[in-house]
Amino acid sequence: MGRYVARRLLQMIPVFFGATLLIFLMVNVMGDPIAGLCGERACDTATAAQLKRQFGLDMPLWRQYTTYMGNVFTGDFGSAFNGQPVTQLMASAFPVTIRLTVVAILFEIVIGIALGVVTGLRRGRPVDTSVLVLTLVVISVPTFVTGLLLQLLLGVQWAWIKPSVSPEATFGELIVPGLVLASVSLAYVTRLTRTSLAENRRSDYVRTAVAKGLPRRRIVVRHLLRNSLIPVVTFIGTDIGALMGGAIVTERIFNIHGVGYQLYQGILRQNTQTVVGFVTVLVLVFLVANLLVDLLYAVLDPRIRYA
């Protein structure tokens, strides 16, 4: 087990540096890193040269990257266009997005798995078919359309919710945005659970459990579900990183001032420091979530644990 964790941690290191370098290159090579620094106007040549020196942008790229990473590891993510430290933006943005992600994950776990179990146990029945069709529709309608429509219906027409979320972004306000953010993944969780259940249902050990004379409930809960949910748990775990990074659209629709909002602003204003900083943290979150999934996987499946 210890070696397993150590190996996973070692594998994370090149991925972390590779992904951050990639984003660093994208932002720095393709964009103009000082474009946003002189307000809305373009900088004049002298100021530009001075700014470049000030931010070390006259150095070769690899030096810039190592300097930046060195700073990051001491907790210095640079500053945003208005001189505000990026860490300060993060401190306000991340809690909001984390709350949003938590709501989304809860939807995936509760509704996704429940629907998956119901359909998986009743394959071919009307419930199964209708839920399947529903998941297909949810997967096919892009998140921004789902978001706009729910906002129109619930927020504007029926006025059940406020169309946009207040800066505090409490859990209550995030229920509908969380559902929107979760929607596509939720449909995948349902389908994955259903398929996994249907596959395991025909397995030999379930037949053994039936031959042992166990009650149906026990067969389903103790034998079938325990095995079938392993891939589902894995999917949901890896989805955490994707949800946080993918919250841009949802946050834009509901005007939530989270990570996606800050990133969007950063990109529009071509603020290198904000974009690279936030993406670095997101990559880190993704990797840590994947590590946790691997550990959880080992806990759930003894065949991995003792391998």
Added chain:
Amino acid sequence: MLLEVRDLHVEFRTRDGVVHAVNGVTCEVDAGETLAVLGESGSGKSVTAQAVMGILDTPPGRIGGGQVLFRGTDLLTLKEEERRRIRGAEMAMIFQDALSALNPVMTVGDQLGEMFVVHRGMSRKAARAKAVELMDRVRIPAAGQRVGDYPHQFSGGMRQRIMIAMALALEPALIIADEPTTALDVTVQAQVMDLLAELQHEYGMGLVLITHDLGVVADVADRIAVMYAGRIVESAPVHDIYKAPAHPYTRGLLDSIPRLDRKGRELYAIKGLPPNLLAVPPGCAFHPRCPLARDVCRTDVPPPYEVSGTRTSACHFWKECLDGRAGS
């Protein structure tokens, strides 16, 4: 009589049509007796076993008719809940591949103990003690330490012992073993088979042994039922069959065993292919491959002719076969 199967029919709906997997099987097993069911894969032996146990997947499977009398009660008329109480407690099954038949994410102790928790209402702790006792019984070394291990941590032979222990747990009256040693190494096969035979003797259980291995049969079986295309073609005490088979198919099987006294001679082979169950030949299903086949075999399904008081053969010309005119 412990178990009597009368005229059992089982069919499967597939996308290519209805497959008649079992076409009127009749057989019986008494307490303490071992019945070997012999046949190629696809002959319907496993499906018969599943129908008796009540673990057939329905759909696509469907019981088309017949009776399964267990101590005189027709199991097919019982409610599912009543059948469940019988499964595992009074009749148990041993499967071929223990690695896939055991739950990979549960310790063997929990899987064994579950029998006592569910059927006997024991506490988990007491059930675990029983599990250790059972593992001892099937001679798993250091049972006390291994009770918390998972199936994949055991060797193939040890896993099959765990399957046997699970079947024996509640001392059922009948055990159905579906190719219990097929997945094992040859050296381990004998050990596991001996253990099974010994425990059967000790508990006085009825044993239905499904196999395609004639060697195993000769050692442990009292009676043999030979299946072909979903029917029992010959049923007889083991010695009678080995002495003189009364069905050309049985003779073909016996003649295709390599024997030391025939060393150097060409091995006999039954000609043709096993039947396609979607299109079973009319009349006697074996006729396209049979050396004795005549016109009547192509039209009339042979009934189980009584050869002697303990013996039947579903061949119109069983007498000729018995005289030894069918073989090589």
Added chain:
Amino acid sequence: MPEQPYEPERAVAGTGMGGAMDLGASEASTLEGAPGGPGGAGPAARPRSLWSDAWRDLRRNPVFLVSALLICFLVLIAIRPSLIASGNPLTCDLARAQDGPAPGHPFGFDGQGCDVYTRTVYGARASVTVGVCATLGVALLGSVLGGLAGFFGGAWDAVLSRITDIFFAIPVVLGGLVLLSVVPGNTVWPVVGFIVLLGWPQIFRIARGSVLTAKQQDYVQAARALGASNSRILLRHIAPNSVAPVIVVATIALGTYIALEATLSYLGVGLKPPSVSWGIDISTASPYIRNAPHALLWPAGALAITVLAFIMLGDAVRDALDPRLR
């Protein structure tokens, strides 16, 4: 489980059976399993393969028929939108902005007074182009790299696999925003390029996995033992058996790429006006969604149906190609 032994009988030679009856388990299973697999039945049975079997299933599957028809229609109007829409998507009349349906304008007008029907029809072109081109690029790049990595293994495999890990760690929409926000011009090609850049690792993994599996198969080992060259083994034996999962994943991915293009255009970094795209139309219609919901609903509906068609097609193909689910 009981289905398995009752598939049409397997081709077992008479001698084989005689031997198997006696030698027992291991031999028996090899003899039974080997020739032709399921369906290689007696002399009377028709020959079958994975592909012909799948095709037979597909022709009878209404989901496949509906989605395939829909896709043909979409491709047709993507190539020649004038077939069903006579107007010009860029001819707009501000005076009629946000108006509802009128004769000759069944879907009404959007915020700029453009005809929603014409724009919805013309919007198909961007979506279909992005979907098809990006999928071709992703499938080609991913399966070639994945196939080679899986087949040759070693350092190449290790390096490429780590690189795919890196791409997986970057959120897609975010990557699109960063990369496309600085690309000049207003064509579909940067979007296609970006999707290929971030999409290939998915196909890479599938292709690599299925080649690794195929490599272990007995028939490949046999071909190798008979002295077949690497390229022959790869092209004749491994590729045909690894291509099915790639096709399935690529078809479903095509739908998601179309959705991605619309999302990027909605966020303002994909196509930009005056290009015509469902994403742009949804984006421009969203501020006055209360007054003119039709301007949003029609392009959104068209988008959803297009994505749905490709996902359903992929689903149907997967069900047909995966014998386990039958």
